[in-house]
Amino acid sequence: MKIRRYIANNESEAYLKVKMDLGNDAVILNTRKVKRTGFLRFIKPPLVEILASLEEEEDEGQKIVMEDPKVKELEDKVKSMENMIEKIYNQITAEHSGKVSNNNQIVMPTTKIYDVIVENMRNNDVDEDTITTIINKLKEQGLDESSNVNEVFTMFRKEVIRTLKQPTSITLEGNKKPKVVMFLGPTGVGKTTTLAKIAANFMIREHKKVGLITADTYRIAAVEQLKTYSEIMGAPVSVIYSPNEMQDAISKYADSDLVLIDTPGKSHKNKKHFDEIKELYNQAKPDDVFLLISAGTKMKDCKEILKAYGFMNDYKLIFTKVDETESLGIVLNVMNITGKRLSYFTTGQSVPDDIETINVDQLSKKLLGNER
Numbered sequence: 001m002k003i004r005r006y007i008a009n010n011e012s013e014a015y016l017k018v019k020m021d022l023g024n025d026a027v028i029l030n031t032r033k034v035k036r037t038g039f040l041r042f043i044k045p046p047l048v049e050i051l052a053s054l055e056e057e058e059d060e061g062q063k064i065v066m067e068d069p070k071v072k073e074l075e076d077k078v079k080s081m082e083n084m085i086e087k088i089y090n091q092i093t094a095e096h097s098g099k100v101s102n103n104n105q106i107v108m109p110t111t112k113i114y115d116v117i118v119e120n121m122r123n124n125d126v127d128e129d130t131i132t133t134i135i136n137k138l139k140e141q142g143l144d145e146s147s148n149v150n151e152v153f154t155m156f157r158k159e160v161i162r163t164l165k166q167p168t169s170i171t172l173e174g175n176k177k178p179k180v181v182m183f184l185g186p187t188g189v190g191k192t193t194t195l196a197k198i199a200a201n202f203m204i205r206e207h208k209k210v211g212l213i214t215a216d217t218y219r220i221a222a223v224e225q226l227k228t229y230s231e232i233m234g235a236p237v238s239v240i241y242s243p244n245e246m247q248d249a250i251s252k253y254a255d256s257d258l259v260l261i262d263t264p265g266k267s268h269k270n271k272k273h274f275d276e277i278k279e280l281y282n283q284a285k286p287d288d289v290f291l292l293i294s295a296g297t298k299m300k301d302c303k304e305i306l307k308a309y310g311f312m313n314d315y316k317l318i319f320t321k322v323d324e325t326e327s328l329g330i331v332l333n334v335m336n337i338t339g340k341r342l343s344y345f346t347t348g349q350s351v352p353d354d355i356e357t358i359n360v361d362q363l364s365k366k367l368l369g370n371e372r
């Protein structure tokens with residue numbers, strides 16, 4: 001892992017420097033303004049400093065070593081420029097305890113980088129419980145004062161990835177046919193839209209036979225919504241009016257590869273209505289259940305939702321409306337609470353495109369970084 005500092009006159013120039021040097025995969029760890037020194041500090045706005053990191057390719061053997069004199073000359077120039085920047089940096093951050101060592105690794109007291117990372121997590125809405133859990137785990141692993149920035153960041157990164165676990169998506173391997181998959185979650189979270197996205201992907205991209213069932217007969221528009229999708233895709237849809245019709249509806253799709261069951265959005269705060277959801281689940285006995293949570297949900301409400309759906313032994317998580325939020329701390333918080341498996345993010349209203357399998361590698365960078 002490379003960690004570098006970039007200083008520029010303004011933010012866009014600093015970002016450009018990061019991208020030019022580390023490429024698009026760079027993680028922005030921290031952005032801050034730093035005062036200029038000397039007379040310039042009176043007439044010019046402060047400089048912008050970005051701390052960015054990039055994971056290096058593990059396979060050193062692949063690197064091509066060129067002993068071209070021109071390359072050597074260029075390298076020397078870059079090196080001397082780096083040294084100069086380093087000196088300027090040290091000058092303008094005299095009050096700062098950070099130092100840059102010869103090989104461009106930043107040596108700072110652990111507490112400093114540790115504070116930066118924790119602050120980034122807070123800004124990304126990772127809650128205090130989750131931060132505490134992660135820090136306790138890191139302490140067990142020997143996080144200490146003498147570790148350098150790279151080590152600390154890597155430790156955080158690994159622990160976040162461990163907490164997020166390896167996501168899983170719907171697979172149609174094995175002999176069981178059809179695979180029965182159910183979608184549950186609060187009102188308006190995106191159950192019907194997400195089901196349509198998944199159905200379309202299996203039909204169009206994998207040429208699978210998909211059957212749809214909806215138990216949502218409460219809202220007048222609900223059945224129409226799913227029927228519209230089913231007509232466009234050419235997938236049959238069955239409407240059931242009571243939980244005890246569920247098994248019959250499933251058995252009609254015996255020759256399908258996949259059966260997707262949509263459920264009505266019912267408030268978990270209304271016991272009578274919510275009991276119906278439980279009954280639908282008990283009757284369906286699905287192979288896979290997805291609990292959908294909108295990425296913009298307040299953590300307090302989210303905890304109530306998780307409690308209410310705790311009646312299910314096992315479920316996978318889909319976070320919807322990821323496009324509508326800036327911070328994804330909720331994902332890590334929910335994983336810290338439930339330890340279930342992640343599956344998809346939905347990222348917009350377009351069927352079937354706006355859905356993706358969660359990439360924990362990218363997500364962990366986002367959660368620890370400071371991107372805007």
Ligand SMILES: Nc1nc2c(ncn2[C@@H]2O[C@H](COP(=O)(O)OP(=O)(O)OP(=O)(O)O)[C@@H](O)[C@H]2O)c(=O)[nH]1
Nearest residue numbers: 187188189190191192193265320321346347348349
């Ligand atoms: N921005 C955004 N909007 C979404 C996303 N997924 C769904 N929506 C929108 O959210 C609204 C509700 O979506 P539905 O699929 O009807 O939600 P639902 O959970 O089935 O709703 P109920 O059946 O009433 O509980 C619609 O306007 C969708 O287009 C998403 O990933 N991003």
Ligand SMILES: [Mg+2]
Nearest residue numbers: 191192216222
């Ligand atoms: Mg719906």
